[in-house]
Amino acid sequence: MLPSALLQVCPLGTPLDVPLVGVPTTPAVPIPAGTQKQPAWKTGLHRGRAMVTVAVTETVRSMQYGNQSRQDLWDVYGTVTCKCEVEGVLPNVTVTLSLPPNGSPLQDILVHPCVTSLDSSILTSSSVDNLDGSAFSGPYKFPFSPPLEPFRLCSYTSQVPVPPILGAYQLKEEDNQLRLTASLKLHETVKNNFEYCEAHLPLFNRNQMGGADVKVSFGQVDVSKEKNLLVWALGQKFPKSREVSLEAKINFSGQSPGPCDPLCTGLTAYIKLHFKVPDMTLSGCSVDQHSVQVYSSSKPRIATSRELLCKEYYIWNSTGAAPVSGAQMTT
Template identity: 65%
Template sequence: MSIRSLWVISEENRGSGVVLFSRRYPTVESRARRFGKEHYVSIPEDTAFVRSLLTELGLTDPEKPFVEARDSCDRMHKTSALELKLDQLRGDVLWPVLAIQHGKLILACLPLIEAPLKPRPSLPSLPSISQGFSLLAGLQAFLTGVKAEGDLTSRLGLLSNLLLHACPLGSPLETNLSQTVVPPASLPGTQKQPAWKPGIHKGRAQVAVAVSEQVRSMQYGNPSKPDTWDVFGAVSCKCDLEGVLPNVTVTLSLPPNGSPLQDIVVHHCVTSLDSSVLTASSVDESDSSAFSGPYKFPFSPPLEPFRLCCYTSQVPVPPILGSYQITEELGRLKVAVNLKLHESVKNGFEYCEVQLPFFNRGQLANVDLRVTTGQLEVTRERGLVVWMLGQKFPKSLEVSLTGSVNFNGVNVSGPQIGPMDFLCVGLTSYIKASILNVFCEIKFLNDSSGRIFRKDKQNYMYSLFGCYCLLMIVVSYVW
């Protein structure tokens, strides 16, 4: 629901009008061009628009009360949405134009029609019509209501900044403009406020920075197939600072013996960056130009939270080692899970739980599982076993789960009962572990053919150990 343009017009003597304020939204106009296709009609200049609007409203040519293009019998005014005839030869018609008259003031807007223009859609089916009238009613109350202070000129001076908050980029967010907090008419300094930043912050200045890292590890359990792991990090920011375009610099420093950051991608608000920061790549193993920091990111922040940069790095060892084995005997599944927390990882968190989902087998019937620490919770309808480990691993830093489960079976002819998944068929399954402050996602893929199928239908072959198990571990750190 957007508007293509907005006008505030003052009716003068002798049937003429003056545009006191107008605002056009090029991004919405581009969308209107795509929706309208060959029936698209561009918005004319303000002078031509005012002349056509006054003619349609009957405010021109007082000595000529009858205008055939407007008052003929083949045009029956059934709605309050006007159509303006711009070119009689080409038959260009601008529709639907919404207008409200208040004394000598005329408030008009052109909503975006997100539908084909031929055949013309009905007005009740267009939500932008009611949204446009609500915006005009709020604009009328702001310019002429009793709550507005000062004369019309001062209120029109506030209107440009007010629409940045109430209708950014042509999308009305707040139609009750009289209740909207009006930003100052003159912004500090001589900087022009950009369209992507619809307001300025007033109040206490504060900057919040969060660094999150995710370690994804693939563990094969095969001495001939080395394990692999990667680090993916992100820096998120929320800046509440006064001014139009305040300058902020975030500096990242590596810990002692820390690995350099690679594959850095920055937000578009970053103003400048050292070229050596962007050239470090994890793809080129022969690249010896790794920049070890400090990494400085100068930027002008937007109002909303945003991701300042993303990067990759390396760690000497994966933070969690583990294995997940599953076999089937006489209709029962035997399960064995072993996890070990690396001694370099802090053994303390708010909670830790491991989820064991079972797909394409019906509802869980009997669960006979034993754990070395923690408790088990079974959700039979969802085919899910939750292993709650608590707030820390034991002193040995190792935990295990063993036992067996069986199911009611799948109803081939009737409706399916229990969770279904196109990937986890046969002995293919996985587990997920979640740790608050250290989020860990462990996925195990077990298939007798040793193939892993993705949605893009590409086949990946692996030399797997034992029962063809592949363990993928994803760990996230949040500071």
């Protein structure tokens, strides 16, 4: 009775220190050589064409004030996602992240529980510490036995010296109208090849726009009078100079009130950027498809990619009040 009761209570393990006196032994079932027991967390097996996909996505945030009394802020965090369609109960895969020779070390690394082993130096680098020459700078190897569904292999942060796009924004009240000037500059280290790039200039707590005279050095502007919004579409490339500018004069003679925001009163206003750069990361982090190792019964096709996205990327009007975060943005 005791063996069957233990099997009910502990179905996934082998109990130790079990009293043997008076307990009849049961014949062991031989396990065929070369077979592996499927773990309880893996609900099925892959059947079909083998494929391993690894994607590195970095996201940059920024708060730029254009004012010497307030420090501009930015941070970068990355994720590595995988989808492994590989045959076998416990196939082994190793993904290696690499940095360029002058790249900043990855920090604050967190890994998925399926990672089987890890160099301790990978986990000791933290963004709250001062970087020095002894910081581990890769390559970063992650051996793991993958689940069936897509999953996040790891996440990290990286300290980069400058944000990818520097901006300036000035908004002033003149003759019962608003005068706007804005400029954007793409940093020389950033790949000038966007999937999309837009600058949104909302104007809150006023009547709806009556007239808008807008001039840009590059791109196109869509004026939404109902939303009190200028959408500056820059397309897929900055000009050769990597600098663009906008000037506008706007009056708010509409009869209906426009959108409200309790934060953006008076001259408190911002530009919010939206962009995506394929085949690039600010840290330089990448995965070479030839460095992905798969130990399985079949040879899989391997695909790798990387991209840079922005989130909460604000350029505040330098002539008005603006919210100020702490000394460092947090993820």
